[in-house]
Amino acid sequence: MPGFVPLGEAERLLAAVDAADWRTDLQRRVQHYGWRYDYRERRVAADMRIGPLPDWLAPVVSSVGDVPEFQRRPDQVIVNEYLPGQGISGHVDCEPCFGPVIASLSLTGHAEMVFRKSRTGERRSLILEPLMLIVLSAEARYDWTHEIPARKSDHIDGQRKARTRRVSLTFRTVTV
Known part of the structure; x- marks a missing residue:
């Protein structure tokens, strides 16, 4: 969903993110809200x-929770920061731990996300652009891995x- 949030909302969210503390125990920086993930x-x-999720996240959590695939409002938000050359390996x-829908909102930067169907190895990709929301549900949630290749540029x-x-x-929604 391109343009899921307006630029001003993305800037507001980014300012709140940048004012918070980062975890640095991974190859990329992250912040956890609602629930910590090991x-x-x-x-x-x-x-x-x-x-509870912080108040500054409430408007965007409400908007994401209104996406028809979600059966209930997300109760966990993870902020990921990827610098040029950083990525995340293929995974489901x-x-x-988590419910049947995962959504990710890009605030800044672009990156190619690669999807691979577990049973067949079929490969597809999508350029994630700022302000875009991607929703993974059904087959996309369970039968395809997704990754962001660690590189400094994309085609x-x-x-x-x-x-x-x-x-x-x-x-995400936690299922504990």
Whole structure:
């Protein structure tokens, strides 16, 4: 969904993100809201609840929660920062941890997201642009991995385009 939020809203969200503390125990910086996710053990447990989502996230959580695929409002938001050359390996978001819909909102920067169908190896890709919301549900949620290749540029519209800092918000519902 291109243009899911207006530029002013993305700037407001980015200012709140940049004013908060980052976790630096991964190859990229992250922030967790609502629930902490253990990347090493790939789990969320009842004692990992951080608390309610902050007020500055309320408008965007409401908008994302209104997307028809969501059965209830997201209660976990992870902020990811990708600098040029950083990415995330192919994965399916933890199935027992999170509900049937995952959404990601790009605030800044672009990057190619690559999808691979687990059973066939079929490959597709999508350029994630600022202000775009991507929603993974049904087959896209469970049967395809998604990744952002770690590189400094992407091939877009027939040209090589250098990456810049990309910040995204991932919205999920915890099933603990």
